[in-house]
Amino acid sequence: MGKGQPSYTDEEFVTAIRRGDDRALAQLYRLHLPMVSHFVLQNSGTEDEAKDVYQEGVMVFYEKVRDGSLELSCQIKTYLYAVCRRLWLKRLAEKGRFGGRLDDHEPFLETGAEADLAEAEERDRRFALMGEALEQIGEPCRSLLEGFYLLDRSMQQLTADFGYTNADNAKNQKYKCLVRLKKLFFSHYKEEESY
Numbered sequence: 001m002g003k004g005q006p007s008y009t010d011e012e013f014v015t016a017i018r019r020g021d022d023r024a025l026a027q028l029y030r031l032h033l034p035m036v037s038h039f040v041l042q043n044s045g046t047e048d049e050a051k052d053v054y055q056e057g058v059m060v061f062y063e064k065v066r067d068g069s070l071e072l073s074c075q076i077k078t079y080l081y082a083v084c085r086r087l088w089l090k091r092l093a094e095k096g097r098f099g100g101r102l103d104d105h106e107p108f109l110e111t112g113a114e115a116d117l118a119e120a121e122e123r124d125r126r127f128a129l130m131g132e133a134l135e136q137i138g139e140p141c142r143s144l145l146e147g148f149y150l151l152d153r154s155m156q157q158l159t160a161d162f163g164y165t166n167a168d169n170a171k172n173q174k175y176k177c178l179v180r181l182k183k184l185f186f187s188h189y190k191e192e193e194s195y
Helices: 010-019 024-041 047-067 076-095 113-136 143-150 155-162 169-194
Strands: none
Touching: 010 024, 010 047, 024 047, 024 076, 047 076, 047 113, 076 113, 076 155, 113 143, 113 169, 143 155, 143 169, 155 169
């Protein structure tokens, strides 16, 4: 390790990241990047692609640690390698630069990383669908829902912002907008499922 940087065990990394210690996350990031970079470069990738894949893999790990759902059955290094390897092979397959089938190479170890990655991809897909539904819902619903759920504004603030006569009217309108948003989301979600 570099001067002045504490050395962490895997358990200490998880505990520190769970506490929000950015230094631990930064150290973890630097620690295993060369391993993933080597893998990507050896498999038709560039340094920038390696960094992208590694960052995505670290984010999967970070989110699982922060939400308490990580069940680590191997070293962090192995987990990150498995996630990043899967991500890279998937990208190669999408670009047509990977000759084999992804299933032929997975799972190369049972780390739980594959399931975590699939879960993260599904969550990202749902967020994208929700974003599309939010775009389609139109005004004032979009601004009302964003104000309440994303900007954490109170009903009194929204009442003033949108010119409602009282907070109950604003709450009623928010509810109607939410019902419309759910309908849009689930109609898109069902369309996606049928592909």
